[in-house]
Amino acid sequence: MSVKQIIKKCEQLYNDIDLFYVQEWKEKHKSRAIGFMPVYVPRELIHAAGMLPVGIMGAGDLLEIIKGDAYFQSYICHIPRSTIELGISNRLDCLDGMLFPAICDVIRNLSGMFKLMFKDMYVKYIDFPQNFLKTLGGNFYQHELRTMSDDFSQINNVDVNRDDLNRSIKLYNENRAVIKELYDLRSQNPHLVPGSELYLLMRASNVLEITEYTALLREYISETVCEKRPQRDNIRVVVTGVFCEQPPLALIRALENSGCFIVDDDWMLGARFILGDVALSNDPINALADAYLNHTVCTASKYDQDGNKGAFLIEQVKKAKAEGVIFAAPSFCDPALLERPMQQKALNRENIPYTSFKYSENTGQFQVIKEQTGTFADSIKLWGDS
Numbered sequence: 001m002s003v004k005q006i007i008k009k010c011e012q013l014y015n016d017i018d019l020f021y022v023q024e025w026k027e028k029h030k031s032r033a034i035g036f037m038p039v040y041v042p043r044e045l046i047h048a049a050g051m052l053p054v055g056i057m058g059a060g061d062l063l064e065i066i067k068g069d070a071y072f073q074s075y076i077c078h079i080p081r082s083t084i085e086l087g088i089s090n091r092l093d094c095l096d097g098m099l100f101p102a103i104c105d106v107i108r109n110l111s112g113m114f115k116l117m118f119k120d121m122y123v124k125y126i127d128f129p130q131n132f133l134k135t136l137g138g139n140f141y142q143h144e145l146r147t148m149s150d151d152f153s154q155i156n157n158v159d160v161n162r163d164d165l166n167r168s169i170k171l172y173n174e175n176r177a178v179i180k181e182l183y184d185l186r187s188q189n190p191h192l193v194p195g196s197e198l199y200l201l202m203r204a205s206n207v208l209e210i211t212e213y214t215a216l217l218r219e220y221i222s223e224t225v226c227e228k229r230p231q232r233d234n235i236r237v238v239v240t241g242v243f244c245e246q247p248p249l250a251l252i253r254a255l256e257n258s259g260c261f262i263v264d265d266d267w268m269l270g271a272r273f274i275l276g277d278v279a280l281s282n283d284p285i286n287a288l289a290d291a292y293l294n295h296t297v298c299t300a301s302k303y304d305q306d307g308n309k310g311a312f313l314i315e316q317v318k319k320a321k322a323e324g325v326i327f328a329a330p331s332f333c334d335p336a337l338l339e340r341p342m343q344q345k346a347l348n349r350e351n352i353p354y355t356s357f358k359y360s361e362n363t364g365q366f367q368v369i370k371e372q373t374g375t376f377a378d379s380i381k382l383w384g385d386s
């Protein structure tokens with residue numbers, strides 16, 4: 001496929017809020033599908049049980065909220081409203097379960113609501129360790145993983161063994177390696193991998209079966225390096241704070257059109273959450289737990305026991321040779337906004353410029369944001385080295 005065809009396919013998946021791909025996959029494989037909310041879930045466990053992991057990132061700006069608002073107070077983010085709307089409009093009926101990984105009270109409450117409202121569905125709130133000692137948090141998390149793995153075996157009526165788990169871990173390792181290759185390529189040649197294209201490719205991770213997804217990314221990489229695209233006089237920025245409720249696609253395009261090359265980000269972070277490979281071993285559950293404890297990104301989406309807030313962001317900036325940071329957070333997103341002062345402090349120490357705005361997944365007005373980030377880009381171009 002050409003780059004255009006690959007991106008068109010990803011855009012179709014992005015727009016597929018009725019989950020037709022999932023329905024077809026289930027029909028074809030005579031199997032089941034388990035949904036999950038952002039940010040990170042160990043998809044390997046779902047895959048090893050022969051099921052399809054399906055990321056549900058709300059409905060963005062693709063669905064009018066008719067009843068979803070009635071379930072929530074005004075002053076919280078938008079993603080739970082559209083997720084409930086997806087549920088009550090029967091768009092999630094093809095899912096046999098939903099996972100709610102601990103990130104904030106909103107997600108915790110949403111998991112409770114799903115339990116009450118969708119009684120035929122397996123609903124699990126995943127607690128992640130906040131203590132990173134192998135003997136404490138590690139043991140606790142292994143127990144969570146084993147419980148989930150047993151549940152998935154039961155749901156799909158299969159016996160998941162060590163080889164199944166290792167096979168899935170290997171496929172997800174390969175996938176993360178290709179995603180890293182894609183991100184490295186963009187960082188080195190941002191004009192070859194526009195942010196909006198990368199975003200659509202990452203969104204495809206929500207539904208595509210992992211081998212199909214890895215192959216698609218490989219195809220994109222080999223095609224896009226042959227594309228003739230204009231070099232642009234844009235500044236290089238890291239976008240951060242977008243790990244849960246996702247910005248609308250048009251907002252990403254607006255950022256790029258305002259003169260910014262996005263050279264790193266934290267959208268669709270779950271697919272990049274583990275850094276490097278999970279070990280293939282005699283005890284794959286232990287390996288998954290070890291990867292979570294010791295080899296994951298350290299953003300606002302994960303409890304940081306060292307209190308070294310902002311260090312990961314500085315590392316992102318330096319690695320990507322970024323000239324500035326754009327803080328983009330969903331309105332009322334506690335995890336992103338509470339982390340911000342510490343991150344800003346770290347940037348101030350390093351003399352790295354930043355700007356910030358808030359959005360909601362269904363934001364429709366981008367002009368003000370575009371002018372703001374455009375001015376930010378101009379100021380870096382004019383005074384960045386002074």
Ligand code: SF4
Pocket residue numbers: 077078079080103104105106107244245330332333334335336
């Ligand atoms: S956007 Fe922020 S506040 Fe809302 S559910 Fe996600 S992490 Fe929680």
